[in-house]
Amino acid sequence: TRVVVLLSGRGSNFRAIAEAGLPIEIAAVISNRPQAAGLAWARERGIPATALDHTEYADRAVFDARLADEIERHRPDLVVLAGYMRILSAAFIARFEGRLLNIHPSLLPMFPGLKTHERALAEGVKVHGCTVHFVTADLDHGPIVIQAAVPVRADDTPETLAARVLAQEHRIYPQAVRWFAEGRLAIRDGRVNLQDDST
Ligand code: GRF
Numbered sequence: 001t002r003v004v005v006l007l008s009g010r011g012s013n014f015r016a017i018a019e020a021g022l023p024i025e026i027a028a029v030i031s032n033r034p035q036a037a038g039l040a041w042a043r044e045r046g047i048p049a050t051a052l053d054h055t056e057y058a059d060r061a062v063f064d065a066r067l068a069d070e071i072e073r074h075r076p077d078l079v080v081l082a083g084y085m086r087i088l089s090a091a092f093i094a095r096f097e098g099r100l101l102n103i104h105p106s107l108l109p110m111f112p113g114l115k116t117h118e119r120a121l122a123e124g125v126k127v128h129g130c131t132v133h134f135v136t137a138d139l140d141h142g143p144i145v146i147q148a149a150v151p152v153r154a155d156d157t158p159e160t161l162a163a164r165v166l167a168q169e170h171r172i173y174p175q176a177v178r179w180f181a182e183g184r185l186a187i188r189d190g191r192v193n194l195q196d197d198s199t
Pocket of ligand 1: 082083
């Protein structure tokens with residue numbers, strides 16, 4: 001399974017996937033931010049790493065078309081968004097639908113969008129978490145592959161909560177990629193069915 005990873009920053013989810021011993025080849029890592037730490041880490045490991053700076057493109061449509069062409073050069077079976085912090089255009093999503101995964105730091109459909117840990121604390125929820133889902137045109141609402149729940153503590157700050165959620169992200173994202181690589185994820189009626197192993 002050939003995987004292309006898109007990221008914008010730190011890249012800890014990318015590292016977790018790269019180091020999980022999965023039956024995949026990371027064909028390339030692409031960042032819209034040239035300074036992303038995830039790019040440097042990939043280069044150190046000999047993983048092809050490309051920066052495509054979105055600020056150098058006229059608009060989202062032009063940038064996303066260029067990004068999609070760059071991705072397709074690597075002939076991926078799967079495209080993994082790992083802290084890719086730009087909204088993708090509908091045309092881009094249509095090109096990769098069914099082979100495009102994202103991780104979101106909340107228990108979707110709660111708290112789509114940004115600042116999820118702040119919002120979870122403000123709402124007083126007692127359970128928070130993270131979600132790996134297929135990306136569809138509906139932002140943060142695609143078919144859910146796997147979730148992990150994290151209890152909220154009375155003394156949590158956005159930072160302490162984020163750290164515990166992130167530890168779960170590093171567990172469930174590799175798991176989701178493994179299932180994809182094993183051909184076990186079937187989408188029906190907008191839901192993911194996990195096919196069993198014994199086939
Ligand atoms: C993660 O919390 C992810 O859920 C969110 O952005 C963060 C990326 O972290 N979308 P990293 O770059 O993988 O370390």
